[in-house]
Amino acid sequence: MIAKITKPYSFLDDYSEGAHPRLLEALIRTNNTQQTGYGTDQYTREARQLLLAQLQATDDDVSIYFVPSGTAANLISIASCLRPYEAVLAVQTGHIIDKEAGAIEATGHKIISVPGVRGKMTPENLEAVLERNTFFPHMAKPRLVYISNATEIGTIYSSDELKALSDACRRRDLLLFVDGARLGVALTAEHNDVILRDLVDYTDIFWIGGTKMGALLGDAIVVRKTIAEGFEFHMKQRGALLAKSRVMGVQFSELFRDGLFFELARHANAMARKIGDRFVRKGWELAAETETNQVFVVVPNSRLSQLEARIRFYAWEKRPGVTTVRIVTSWATDETEVEKLCQWISNLE
Amino acid sequence: MIAKITKPYSFLDDYSEGAHPRLLEALIRTNNTQQTGYGTDQYTREARQLLLAQLQATDDDVSIYFVPSGTAANLISIASCLRPYEAVLAVQTGHIIDKEAGAIEATGHKIISVPGVRGKMTPENLEAVLERNTFFPHMAKPRLVYISNATEIGTIYSSDELKALSDACRRRDLLLFVDGARLGVALTAEHNDVILRDLVDYTDIFWIGGTKMGALLGDAIVVRKTIAEGFEFHMKQRGALLAKSRVMGVQFSELFRDGLFFELARHANAMARKIGDRFVRKGWELAAETETNQVFVVVPNSRLSQLEARIRFYAWEKRPGVTTVRIVTSWATDETEVEKLCQWISNLE
Amino acid sequence: MIAKITKPYSFLDDYSEGAHPRLLEALIRTNNTQQTGYGTDQYTREARQLLLAQLQATDDDVSIYFVPSGTAANLISIASCLRPYEAVLAVQTGHIIDKEAGAIEATGHKIISVPGVRGKMTPENLEAVLERNTFFPHMAKPRLVYISNATEIGTIYSSDELKALSDACRRRDLLLFVDGARLGVALTAEHNDVILRDLVDYTDIFWIGGTKMGALLGDAIVVRKTIAEGFEFHMKQRGALLAKSRVMGVQFSELFRDGLFFELARHANAMARKIGDRFVRKGWELAAETETNQVFVVVPNSRLSQLEARIRFYAWEKRPGVTTVRIVTSWATDETEVEKLCQWISNLE
Amino acid sequence: MIAKITKPYSFLDDYSEGAHPRLLEALIRTNNTQQTGYGTDQYTREARQLLLAQLQATDDDVSIYFVPSGTAANLISIASCLRPYEAVLAVQTGHIIDKEAGAIEATGHKIISVPGVRGKMTPENLEAVLERNTFFPHMAKPRLVYISNATEIGTIYSSDELKALSDACRRRDLLLFVDGARLGVALTAEHNDVILRDLVDYTDIFWIGGTKMGALLGDAIVVRKTIAEGFEFHMKQRGALLAKSRVMGVQFSELFRDGLFFELARHANAMARKIGDRFVRKGWELAAETETNQVFVVVPNSRLSQLEARIRFYAWEKRPGVTTVRIVTSWATDETEVEKLCQWISNLE
Incomplete structure (x- = not known):
């Protein structure tokens, strides 16, 4: 190749x-049409429809947004969900802990570290940390659990693991967020039994990485409808609402048109x-x-x-x-x- | 076309x-080479060299960085220069005032409004506002002057105007920052007498817009060396350091290789x-x-x-x-x- | 005196x-009792009850919190109500505009300036600014109206003015917040017809200044119950939850025990x-x-x-x-x- | 008593x-004099002089500021020293880690956890963490070391320990900051050999807690002159510059007049x-x-x-x-x- x-x-x-050749060809093919900006173009709309089909979901379930980088996806997703005093829980190997130059903290939120098991968050370890974090109002309030799938060390969550974690989060009134920079390789791993629909069911917000799966750039954030209000404002405010959002729309359409x-x-x-x-x-x-x-x-x-x-x-x-x-x-x-x-x-x- | x-x-x-066809062709031509990420690839390095030549400057004078959007360019540039209590001065029609969803304030900084003259900041109006903003330590401290060239209403600064404003800023220990989303059309306007070197001489930080001048995305921030330390950290922290920064490097190289x-x-x-x-x-x-x-x-x-x-x-x-x-x-x-x-x-x- | x-x-x-002598005497009288900290002491509880009586309200209507400074009261109240992209509207003479060193912006929020009439916000001027602020999602979203009573130039709102502004806010889904640094002199002005209960009815959050009305320090924030969740977290996070909150509880009890x-x-x-x-x-x-x-x-x-x-x-x-x-x-x-x-x-x- | x-x-x-009776008496004695606000009153000036004497230092060495709470002291001190991408290092038992509702992160800064030894930071553990935190520019840049003396578990630093840590910080271009909520009991501990002057010599910024040592409220922040510029702005912006700063000035004067x-x-x-x-x-x-x-x-x-x-x-x-x-x-x-x-x-x- x-x-x-x-x-x-x-x-x-x-x-x-760079990008998979089919994506570049699509960019050339669509280059000259006039489109409106900031995510309202026809290619972005098409990409949303193709993704919804993959998610077995509709516009009433989730909203989909495209941003240029994984760090942008993480910081915008997290900041959009939290009140100022609310904190994120993540395993020690989590990408947001020490690979994003303090991007989450720069939006004002603490990350509370949870011991990981093979790079993964477990309900047990999550519970143990929650038990210790209860000195109201002196401790930041845990509100969102961050996981990556595949994890930073290449492991994947099984459907059962994901469901168990989701159940634990809902019992504790916590949101569950999945960093999907490498979601593609997770969902196609030999022993994987998670499907995209599971993410809709088990999580509140997650993203599907394009940059590491053949796109020049672009990650698709999938937000549960009930918490999606104003999401474009967050994107604009953080500099992640591209004028030519078509660049991502075209590429994601190509990636999800027929299984590429x-x-x-x-x-x-x-x-x-x-x-x-x-x-x-x-x-x-x-x-x-x-x-x-x-x-x-x-x-x-x-x-x-x-x-x-x-x-x-x-x-x-x-x-x-x-x-x-x-x-x-x-x-x-x-x-x-x-x-x-x-x-x-x-x-x- | x-x-x-x-x-x-x-x-x-x-x-x-989309993008000018030559830029797309360059993306295809360079697509398969293996490059390191986050702005260290050979195309980004080449783009920097081509820009330095246009700026009549060297690596010792300025550092150059590429970000995916104008809002990212503005918020990162401004946040990189200011201490928490320092404020920005901008004319009322300035893009950062009411077109970026509060992106500057989201980094913690106040924008103080200055009456504009044909969309431009004048030393006189700047001085008048500075005179009123002196109730230490109750008023945010003015520290950076934001202007756009071309302005939001399409007007341009003359070389004399730019120099006079620069002089006023230096007298008052203010940094001068130019939003160059439309710098291309400013520098080629019929009555323009500003050259890129003037921006190096008269300002502290400015950016050259690619998105509105034929690129898929990308803006080049030019930072005076003395204030550039740690700039990549800011970019990473704000989600604007692209893994495949080559996308911008390739396009800017093409834009500045021979005057396109x-x-x-x-x-x-x-x-x-x-x-x-x-x-x-x-x-x-x-x-x-x-x-x-x-x-x-x-x-x-x-x-x-x-x-x-x-x-x-x-x-x-x-x-x-x-x-x-x-x-x-x-x-x-x-x-x-x-x-x-x-x-x-x-x-x- | x-x-x-x-x-x-x-x-x-x-x-x-310093403080009115009766407040100092109360501090001495209560000095030796052992109290729990951070707003849970008996004097703070007593002050809350005395204030509730003045407000003709109950614990089910509002929650009351004490903070050490007016700037803390403003920044905590505002930050507690807003999502990251939401903005404040204030008249040009508003204290938060240029007397608090950018405290509101430091919490991430833009302040949109509204022309004042005798230092006051009018529904008409508010509407005019709202009409201009509609370029979704590029403009920060107006969400909270800040007023002061008495205003920064000593004028007061009539009950009718306050009600009309409140109605305008509710029509527009805006919160109404009153900086009451000088609420005492407003409510006792010769031509005043506003009572404390009006503030409960017409606003969403307001504060009653103690510092300028005879206390050593302390301002009481009154928050509509429906938006009060987690308020102590905000206070703690901003450094405004005093260990010896009793200092403010004792003084406010004295101020509101019998009309002082x-x-x-x-x-x-x-x-x-x-x-x-x-x-x-x-x-x-x-x-x-x-x-x-x-x-x-x-x-x-x-x-x-x-x-x-x-x-x-x-x-x-x-x-x-x-x-x-x-x-x-x-x-x-x-x-x-x-x-x-x-x-x-x-x-x- | x-x-x-x-x-x-x-x-x-x-x-x-409440407060030691002598402090209350001093508040009464000084109550009626007219003073200017916001830290410019004669009592605050007197307290500064008395503290300087204790520190064996002058106005040219350090600046001294009074704030109403320890959390305010911590967040203002730290935020005043750091650029947006710079991080704090603290031992796991550090107060700022889980007792201040995310106050440091709310100013935008990450806290990197360092294993403690009897509640204390050691040069060895600090070095080990620094060695791991070097993936430029993806990891937040360590810049300030936070310690408490006495620590959160009541232990104290010896003069040698403090000096060794200070040396390690200076080798690594790190600032050293001491949370002195309980500095009084540390300096008077049976085996203590640290004096206030050591803190001037070995650290960059530290504070002396009044709230836990007999004051109604108030903590004195001592800032090395070279990094003190604009400190009042930070205080004002965070709501910690009290109008009647005299309240703290009077109490600290009494505490440090004759060894109380x-x-x-x-x-x-x-x-x-x-x-x-x-x-x-x-x-x-x-x-x-x-x-x-x-x-x-x-x-x-x-x-x-x-x-x-x-x-x-x-x-x-x-x-x-x-x-x-x-x-x-x-x-x-x-x-x-x-x-x-x-x-x-x-x-x-």
Whole structure:
């Protein structure tokens, strides 16, 4: 799929390339029509309809909005739901905790950390933290639970896990919010049993990442109708209501017209599995099971420079003697390069 | 230039179409290279170099950053410069006053209104407001002057005006910030004598709008080096640091490689002049001189429905009996449509 | 009432002295009882009951909270009511516009200025501004109307004016909020026909100023029950929930036990009327009618130094040749000093 | 010292009573003088001079400001020092983490948690967290270290510990800030070797709590001159600049005129030591050494109701079978009551 590549091949992240060619073609095809701005264009409307069909939902259930970045999706979604003294609950590995430069706090809200289990929030750990956070009115009031699916370490929620968490939230009058930067790879993972409709049923607000699934940019936020009032104001106020919102509408229409989104996600997962399996077969330890498009492999420090000469990756965590390395595949990952990497792994002394 | 158009032809704004074809071609050409994210890719670096050349400046003078929207450019630029108690000064017609859903205030800063003269800030009016704002520490401290060039009513600053305002700001220890959403049409206006280097010399921070000058999205913020520290943090925190920043880098490189940006701006201005001149020749009143790509024509309410049947526009201001109508041209405005409109104006009874 | 005074006598403001002696005595009398903190003590509870009686209301109608400053009262009240994109409407002379260092904007909210009439908001001017503020979702959404009674220039709202404004707000789904820093002098003004119960009926949230009416510190915020949820969180989060809230409870109990609050207010008004009348009798112009405890007298600049030698005051506004001078009386103003000032005025050449 | 008490006697906190009688007397003595407002009165100036003497510092070294609450002191101090993307580092037991309703986050800043050692920040743990927080520009930038002395669990920093932490901060370009809500009991603890001058030398900003040391309200913030510019604006903007700032000036003058502050602190410490010692002698476990005025005693749940019948306290932490109980003494704690409690402890079966 990729013609020209830099060396060594990059498995740094899932946004190293531009967009899937079909999306670029759609941008060209639609380029000259005159459209109104700020999300009112026909392509954005079409994308909404295509997404609603996927969600098995209607305009009466949810509203859908497009924003240019995942951080914008997170901060706008969260700030739109909370009163000033209300707080977010997130697991310690959550992206909003330490990968977004304090974006949530910049909207005025505290994040309360909850111990995660394989990168996931559990009802038990959530309850334990809620029990401790009750010194009215001195503690910020927990109001919204943030999770990611797939998680930051590549794991996924099962339908049962999601439902149990949703039930816990509703018992406690908490909103449930899903960061879906990598929702595509979660929903197409080998052992996944969650469907998009589950997110409508079990959560209050979630988003579907386009940037990491073949779009130039764009994430679709799905908001339960009852809490969606004024959402465009939030988007405008935070600088995330694009004049040419069509750019995202066109791309999402293409991604969801006939299943391209899921096809691309499956490719990413398949590539990661190949790599992960090969490492395991070679006897290397994985720091987390490879459920989606991220392989976390524990590399002896003596091997690091060899691997660095071969591919580009992110050093996730350093411990004495070893480094956990994150290898990310994507919709654009070249299968030939994966094969070469696997061969190289097999040949390692 | 435009193949398929909706009827009636739209002069609503300068972001009705997608991108100039050369920009789309460049996106396709560069699509498959692997790049690092968040503004570190080679295209963003190239765009910076091309812009620096236009600015007659170096990396030691200014830093350049790309964000996806004008509101993001405004709120990040302003918030990056101010301490919590510091305020912005802007003319009453300023875009940040009532077109950005309170985006500046959402970062915690007051905007103090200054009476404008033909949409522009004058040193005299600025001084008068500063004189009144001195009840320490009960009044928010004025610290940054916001202007737009071209202004919201299409007028432009002369080099002398800009210098005089800059001098006034420096005397008063104020920063000068230019919203350049329509900087292209300002710099190519018939009577303009401002060059990009002037902005480096006379201001502290300014931005060059891409969205309204043929890009899918993207605005380039130019920050005086001495106040640029940590700017990426601000961008990330506000959700404006795109993973695939290359999207903006590629487009700005193309816009500034060989003068396309200015060529497109001249087209927009020429189209507006044609329309404005024709209205004047017909004896209609303009609410503001047509210096750039916006025509503000005063339409008797009895004529409104006729005009609405012919073109799409924005009703800017209603007064008894008349409506000031805003007609906007752009890089994409079809000259044939302009000619047809002019003919129609001439033929009006 | 005042034993030791500095020279010249100060009419600078209504917070130049400490507290009314009865309040200090009450502090001493209650000093040693052990109380729980943060507004749960018996004195705060007593003050709430005494206030409810004055309001002819019950715990089911309103909740009452005590904060240490008027700026805290304003910023907490406003921030507690608004979603992030919602804005405040206030007349240009409103205290929150330019006397609180941007405190409202620091909570993220825009203030939209409305032309005032004698310092007051009128339904007509409010409507006119609302009509202009409708470009969804680009303009911040108006949601709360801020007024002061007495106003910043000493005028008062009649019951009819208040009702008409309240009706306008309810038609437009706006909340009505009253800054009552000087509510005491408003409710005891010669021509006043507003009672505390009217504020419960016509507004959504208002506060009763203690600091300017004989307390060391403290203002009582009265919040309509339906919007009071979580109010203590806001107070705590903004640093306005005092550990020893009893300090305010004791003082407010004393002020409202048997009418002391109103008695002190009447004194302040009477002193101002004496001074204002004397200026008028002498042929000097007043910039605003002296309805409460503030006298705005227009002083020829040639006379300023004479007046400065005699009393301390605040130069409110300078115009060519004249200065509008603000003379403020209070619960503590010494009648002997007022008589001396009046004599001096009469004797002026 | 205390005449009338409720039953059972309260050891809930150190703000159950009003003010030390000498402070009330001073308020009465100074009540009638006319003073200018907002921190410019003669008593506030006097308090500043008395504090400077204690600090062995001058106006050129530090500026001193008075605010009505500890939360206000914390949020204003922190917000005054930080740019929007800068973060605070605090130990997990830090007051700002979960006792101030998200006050710091409400000013826009993230708090990064650091593992504490006996409630204290150590250079080693600080370094370890800094090492992990380096993914530019995705992680909020650490800029200010928050500590409390005495800590939230009653422990104190030695002069060496404070210096080592200060050195670590300066190496890392971090500001050091001390929450001194209970600084009095820290500086008078049996094993303390820190003096006020050390805080000037080793920190950038700190505050001296009055509320918990015998004042009705008031905390004094000491700011290194080089970062004090505009501090009053911050105070005003956050609603913490009291009109009658004299209330705090008078009380702090009295506390620091002749050592009353330290005398009261010593009393609180002595009372806590008596209680703590008696528990230990009886064989009960303390959860933390009683270094200042807080006793943390581990109570078998079977004993809780007995203790509740005898005194009032705060249940700090529940574990299976036992509850850690916090007993707080203060300047106002009645020694007779302490003796009775000790007797009761000794007599326990």
